[in-house]
Amino acid sequence: MTHPCITAVGTALPGPAVDNDHLAKTLGVNREWVDLFIGTKTRHFAVDLTTGEQHSTLTDLAEEAAATAMRRAGARPQDIDFVVLATASPDELMPATVNKVADRLGLDQIPTYQLQSGCAGAIQALDLGRLLLQRPENRTGLVIGGDVCAKHLRLDRDFTRLPSHELVNYVLFGDGAGAVVLTGQEDAEGMAVHTVLNQFAGRGQPAGQVIRWFGAAESTDGVAPAEEDYKAIERRVPHLADEILWQLLETTGWTPEDLAYVLPPQLSGRMTRRITEHLQLPGAQEISCVADTGNNGNALPFFQLERLAERIRPGERALAICVESSKWLKGGFAVEGR
The missing domain is CATH 3.40.47.10 (Thiolase/Chalcone synthase)
Incomplete structure (x- = not known):
């Protein structure tokens, strides 16, 4: 394939x-x-x-x-x-x-x-x-x-x-x-994408983060443009990250010991440390950037990939894990150096 x-x-x-x-x-x-x-x-x-x-x-x-x-x-x-x-x-x-x-x-x-x-x-x-x-x-x-x-x-x-x-x-x-x-070229060098996980996981759950878009016709008095339930995020994200890890491993047929690198969720420096410890992958090198870049949303996985690209060697494997707290989305992907 x-x-x-x-x-x-x-x-x-x-x-x-x-x-x-x-x-x-x-x-x-x-x-x-x-x-x-x-x-x-x-x-x-x-x-x-x-x-x-x-x-x-x-x-x-x-x-x-x-x-x-x-x-x-x-x-x-x-x-x-x-x-x-x-x-x-x-x-x-x-x-x-x-x-x-x-x-x-x-x-x-x-x-x-x-x-x-x-x-x-x-x-x-x-x-x-x-x-x-x-x-x-x-x-x-x-x-x-x-x-x-x-x-x-x-x-x-x-x-x-x-x-x-x-x-x-x-x-x-x-x-x-x-x-x-x-x-899609077969002879291309870089990082082969083995699988991508994209799943909604928020059925029946209140949003962990809300960012509102105000229009000129709307009254916004007293309504916060953005708010976040940080306690809910701290509680749910480590468990969702663990689910994503094992789903990706099952899809690829890889084992935790096969991983050279892990790209954990990048909510904040503190949360990233907690999540990485929770994942228990001592043999996988952590690729993180949020402590230096801040949480810049959709840019973050690319900053992690840039750091990974500098290190990964042919045959080495890596998993990336992403949790979006807005309405609880699970995301991730598996790559292998070639």
Whole structure:
């Protein structure tokens, strides 16, 4: 059986890194709370925290990440047969961000797809790309994921009065984009994608995270733009991550001892440590980035893949695990170096 192959990865982060000192001073919150409760050291924003000016868009970051992936793969615009982009925060409702990115990359007369989801959208995009390569006319595609939280990053609030389920979003998240070149060519070098898991697991469960989209006709008085049930996330995510691990192992026929690397969920530095310990894979090297990049949603799996691509050798195997808490989605994939 021929597996599609990730031949190159590209990523993009906006602006300089924002450390916990800078963030704590900007928000007027306790730095030790950020260090201990979140466990993330730095993140990047598409907004200048001093002026409130947005200096990067999702289109900007997605174009940069995709162009980097194409350059590393040696792929020209005419080599790309489709583009898939996953995001929870498009620049506009229309035109779709994926089409603006395709235009900037010089792509034309090809199918484009935009998926609306949280961090699991990156897995859905990879799954769709894998399926599109089964069409005989498709040889190579671009799969992109990214998020920019500028629409909800209000800096004129009294953060000392915000409830924790709102405040956590200001210290947890960051911005970024990532992309891979995916091909169905049998002789391609890179990381072969053996399987992708994409499952809804939230039947009867309240949402763990809500991000609202306000329109001009809606009254938003007293309604938080974003909120998160962090206790529910802490309780459910480690168990869902364990389920994903064993589902992927069962599908591939691999054993825990076969794994050289594991890419755990990247909610925050603190949660990632807890989840990795819960998975009990001492023989697998952890590939994580959230402590440095912040939680940048659909970009995160691509940042992990970029780090993995630098290390994985032919024949080595890795599993990636992703849990989206919005309405509880399980995602993941299995790759092997070749």
